[in-house]
Amino acid sequence: MSEALNIIQDPTLTYHQELLALARLGESTDNSLRYSDAYYEAKRKGALCDLNEGVMPYRPRYICPDYDLLFQKGCKFLELDPPKDLLEAVNVLEIFYCHVPSITSFPVYLGDLDRLLEPFVVREDRAYAKKVLGLFLRNIDRVQTDSFVHADIGPEDSITARLLLELTEEMQLAVPNLTLRYDPETTSDDFALACVKCMLKTAKPSFANHRMFVKEWGERYAIASCYNGLSIGGGGFTLPRLRLYECALDAKSPEDFLERELPRHIDLQLEYMDKRVKFIVEQSSFFKTNFLVTEGFVKRENFTGMFGVVGLAECCNYLLGITDKKKGFGMNEEATALGLRIMDAIDARVKAHEAPYCEAYGHRYRLHAQVGIDTDGMDDSPGTRIPIGVEPTMLEQLEVNEKFHPYFPTGTGDIFKFEETWLKTPDAILAIIKGSLENGLRYFSGYLENNDVVRVTGYLVKKSEIEKLRAKKQSLNNVTVFGMGAQDGGHALDRRVQQYGEGTGQ
Amino acid sequence: MVKAPVNKIIPFSNVDGPGNRTSIFFQGCPFNCLFCHNPETIHLCRNCGVCVKNCPVGALNIDADYKVIWNREKCVQCDTCIKVCPHDASPKIQWMTVEEVMKEVRRASPYIAGITTSGGECTLQNEFLIELFSNVLKLGKTCLIDSNGSFDFEADPRVLKVSEGVMLDVKAVEKGWNDELISFPRDIVLKNLDYLLQIGKLYEVRTLIFPNRDRENEETVRYVAEHIRDRCFYKIIRYRPYGVREKNRKRIGEFETDLDYAERFAALAREKGATKAYVV
Numbered sequence: 001m002s003e004a005l006n007i008i009q010d011p012t013l014t015y016h017q018e019l020l021a022l023a024r025l026g027e028s029t030d031n032s033l034r035y036s037d038a039y040y041e042a043k044r045k046g047a048l049c050d051l052n053e054g055v056m057p058y059r060p061r062y063i064c065p066d067y068d069l070l071f072q073k074g075c076k077f078l079e080l081d082p083p084k085d086l087l088e089a090v091n092v093l094e095i096f097y098c099h100v101p102s103i104t105s106f107p108v109y110l111g112d113l114d115r116l117l118e119p120f121v122v123r124e125d126r127a128y129a130k131k132v133l134g135l136f137l138r139n140i141d142r143v144q145t146d147s148f149v150h151a152d153i154g155p156e157d158s159i160t161a162r163l164l165l166e167l168t169e170e171m172q173l174a175v176p177n178l179t180l181r182y183d184p185e186t187t188s189d190d191f192a193l194a195c196v197k198c199m200l201k202t203a204k205p206s207f208a209n210h211r212m213f214v215k216e217w218g219e220r221y222a223i224a225s226c227y228n229g230l231s232i233g234g235g236g237f238t239l240p241r242l243r244l245y246e247c248a249l250d251a252k253s254p255e256d257f258l259e260r261e262l263p264r265h266i267d268l269q270l271e272y273m274d275k276r277v278k279f280i281v282e283q284s285s286f287f288k289t290n291f292l293v294t295e296g297f298v299k300r301e302n303f304t305g306m307f308g309v310v311g312l313a314e315c316c317n318y319l320l321g322i323t324d325k326k327k328g329f330g331m332n333e334e335a336t337a338l339g340l341r342i343m344d345a346i347d348a349r350v351k352a353h354e355a356p357y358c359e360a361y362g363h364r365y366r367l368h369a370q371v372g373i374d375t376d377g378m379d380d381s382p383g384t385r386i387p388i389g390v391e392p393t394m395l396e397q398l399e400v401n402e403k404f405h406p407y408f409p410t411g412t413g414d415i416f417k418f419e420e421t422w423l424k425t426p427d428a429i430l431a432i433i434k435g436s437l438e439n440g441l442r443y444f445s446g447y448l449e450n451n452d453v454v455r456v457t458g459y460l461v462k463k464s465e466i467e468k469l470r471a472k473k474q475s476l477n478n479v480t481v482f483g484m485g486a487q488d489g490g491h492a493l494d495r496r497v498q499q500y501g502e503g504t505g506q
Numbered sequence: 507m508v509k510a511p512v513n514k515i516i517p518f519s520n521v522d523g524p525g526n527r528t529s530i531f532f533q534g535c536p537f538n539c540l541f542c543h544n545p546e547t548i549h550l551c552r553n554c555g556v557c558v559k560n561c562p563v564g565a566l567n568i569d570a571d572y573k574v575i576w577n578r579e580k581c582v583q584c585d586t587c588i589k590v591c592p593h594d595a596s597p598k599i600q601w602m603t604v605e606e607v608m609k610e611v612r613r614a615s616p617y618i619a620g621i622t623t624s625g626g627e628c629t630l631q632n633e634f635l636i637e638l639f640s641n642v643l644k645l646g647k648t649c650l651i652d653s654n655g656s657f658d659f660e661a662d663p664r665v666l667k668v669s670e671g672v673m674l675d676v677k678a679v680e681k682g683w684n685d686e687l688i689s690f691p692r693d694i695v696l697k698n699l700d701y702l703l704q705i706g707k708l709y710e711v712r713t714l715i716f717p718n719r720d721r722e723n724e725e726t727v728r729y730v731a732e733h734i735r736d737r738c739f740y741k742i743i744r745y746r747p748y749g750v751r752e753k754n755r756k757r758i759g760e761f762e763t764d765l766d767y768a769e770r771f772a773a774l775a776r777e778k779g780a781t782k783a784y785v786v
Contacts, residue, residue, distance in 0.1 A: 393517055393518070394517070394518055395517040395518060395613065395614055395617065398617070399613075421520060421521060422520055424520075425520040425521075425525070425526075427524070427525050427526075427619075428518075428520035428525050428526035428527075428619075429520075429526070431525050431526040431617055431618060431619055432518065432526055432617045434617075435616035435617035435618075436616070436617065438616060439616055498518075500519070500520055500521045
């Protein structure tokens with residue numbers, strides 16, 4: 001049976017999912033973009049992974065349009081005038097979103113929704129504004145059917161942000177993903193506590209270290225897709241990843257890895273990125289003709305390449321001959337120290353590489369702790385995370401994270417699953433988040449263990465939707481299938497539960 | 507240098523006072539409550555060696571001084587030692603200096619509002635607490651004492667000067683019931699209740715609600731509520747059989763107290779003026 005026939009006969013795929021699968025199949029028929037033999041060999045071994053981005057990139061992987069510009073000038077191509085009231089504003093956004101491409105074909109960045117909509121919301125009656133925003137969120141969930149669709153709020157409190165939190169809690173939707181840009185100076189405790197409560201019940205928003213992102217990107221940064229830092233009015237060209245465990249398999253020692261195998265694989269990934277970035281810019285039509293470019297919603301020079309890594313934990317354990325994960329990376333100072341040496345080496349080599357384009361970043365790519373894909377199984381933990389199932393205490397886990405998060409301007413994060421009493425003590429969680437962001441944590445996510453909406457590795461799925469797929473039924477959300485794979489292969493939903501303390505005894 | 511027997515330290519706890527706190531559990535308690543859910547914290551190890559013979563992974567040894575030594579690295583936390591201990595003790599404790607405990611507190615310091623000392627009964631380590639709290643205060647963190655009320659705070663109020671307050675257990679008020687339940691005179695507990703209220707150092711009172719003990723429960727709750735009124739929190743805790751010694755479970759209850767039943771007493775407490783009463 002042909003691959004195309006497989007796709008169109010699959011009972012679990014919706015029409016749009018079939019269409020996207022067929023498009024990927026079509027793209028794979030061309031092989032004019034070629035890499036070195038060494039690259040293909042490393043890819044075959046699983047040391048390099050292209051995240052199935054497709055062999056002929058016809059758009060950048062992630063696009064973060066400048067929605068402020070849309071609201072100021074409207075859009076000629078889509079024949080949209082600048083909105084004059086709330087209804088027009090959400091209508092303009094809903095239309096625009098449908099024309100923002102990405103690797104998933106869905107918009108990975110919906111804008112800083114509170115800041116964009118607040119001027120319109122304040123002019124309306126609260127109940128009316130809530131009704132409109134509720135319909136807006138429903139539209140996003142049913143039309144942009146992909147959990148990598150992401151909106152941002154904060155750092156300041158606003159009526160719009162509060163309404164979005166209320167609706168998020170009431171509607172229990174997997175889309176969009178949501179981030180609070182948290183700044184200890186401008187985010188009030190009251191607002192942050194409302195976000196903590198919402199996060200526990202709905203697995204969103206996550207907390208982004210605003211100061212850290214501003215230092216790297218300036219004020220106009222977006223958190224897109226899972227947890228990816230990028231420029232507003234720019235984005236990410238491509239995101240391949242080193243699978244560090246597989247990169248280490250031919251190394252004879254940690255030193256041999258650092259001197260020989262690691263640089264070799266870094267260079268192969270850089271070669272791949274350079275060719276791809278050039279192809280997107282020079283060969284595909286996107287940067288020449290797409291209205292997002294021609295009308296200035298994105299600028300090519302604001303894009304960068306995202307240099308991804310996964311499996312640092314397994315890499316360090318392998319190189320040090322550690323077979324018991326419980327005594328490995330995260331729990332073992334030697335392994336953690338090796339992890340830091342490896343990250344320093346990756347950071348230095350990528351920073352030394354002159355990348356094509358990427359002008360806004362001095363022609364440099366930026367590091368990304370990739371969150372894993374469903375087929376990774378247990379071989380490569382996401383980014384620099386401690387493997388699921390052997391997590392130490394939350395304090396120790398945060399301490400390890402704080403050391404590694406600063407390496408990754410284009411995104412990293414960790415997720416904590418809480419037992420239910422924490423819902424009664426959001427102040428305790430806020431204290432933990434504050435302390436950790438202050439100490440270098442970049443991005444914090446959490447949820448209650450019994451939620452339907454849960455965070456898998458970086459994206460959200462509904463457990464009830466996974467059950468639909470298991471019953472051979474269709475799930476509207478394109479990402480549910482990844483959630484199922486990550487649950488089965490990577491035990492991604494089995495992360496350690498943060499229990500309450502045991503002091504209140506009897 | 508003053509040392510204290512530490513049963514365990516939980517870096518993050520959300521149920522031992524306001525905010526996120528590091529909880530430090532000391533070994534040893536002068537009470538012997540029938541319902542105790544961690545009876546292994548009551549006594550200090552007598553070095554009888556029963557646990558050493560029973561440890562399945564060889565994590566316990568007897569040293570040259572005939573003392574039981576616990577090897578933390580080898581231990582798999584199966585708790586066999588605790589189950590077989592004939593003395594309601596645990597070999598898995600550490601005698602720690604204030605500086606050693608402070609090391610743990612400093613590590614958690616960026617993420618916590620303060621510390622809570624508990625047990626066992628932490629006030630048995632009064633001198634240690636005074637020194638520990640003085641150091642924790644310098645970090646800008648608060649110190650709470652979780653106590654069974656056996657320590658005479660009025661006679662020696664030094665530790666209160668460096669502490670935010672006390673979370674006090676009032677387990678039983680009626681004398682017969684108290685003596686059956688606690689094996690320790692109740693008068694000092696009730697004296698502490700009044701004294702701590704009077705000096706504004708009572709953060710919260712906790713009372714356990716037992717299944718099918720209408721009269722005893724009511725008497726305790728009524729007494730506490732009428733005394734504290736709205737001046738501190740009143741935590742009404744449901745009895746749970748987990749960890750309770752088997753012979754006592756038969757006497758007190760095999761099942762946990764119904765939520766509705768416990769809520770009845772919280773309502774009574776509020777009716778008597780303890781507006782900040784709630785069930786956990």
